[in-house]
Amino acid sequence: MSLKDRLLEDMKSAMKEKDLIKKNTVQMTRAAILQVEKDNKVTLDDEGVIEILAKEVKKRKDVLPEYEKSGRQDLIDDLNREVEVLMGYLPEQLSEEELEQMIKTVIEEVGASAMKDMGKVMAAIMPKTKGRADGKMINLIAKKYLT
Known part of the structure; x- marks a missing residue:
């Protein structure tokens, strides 16, 4: 099963389970993948999808300090959960x-x-x-x- 297929299946299961954060995170990631495919007129393979997933993780990690300054723990928790969801699709990280x-x-x-x-x-x-x-x-x- 390709990563794109896995993302679609996980989005469906998140909808059934009413896991809003996971559904939204996967949905935004799929939108980013589709945007790149449309812009470049290509069909991404797993390696291309991993690249986009890594960018999505980086985006979220980059805004984390701003969220921490605001003191909104609920937003910080949601952002950390989004990063956790995305990391589940990336290859094992190097130590x-x-x-x-x-x-x-x-x-x-x-x-x-x-x-x-x-x-x-x-x-x-x-x-x-x-x-x-x-x-x-x-x-x-x-x-x-x-x-």
């Missing part, structure tokens, strides 16, 4: 140790030694970690090794 090891290997492969080589490192590591790690985390770890 910090696994990420560090991958970054060290890439740094050696591309011959990076200073911050000016950050672009080379990021270009080499991002395809390997697509949907499995946050770009900010990768960037921070890479900076640590490229001082």
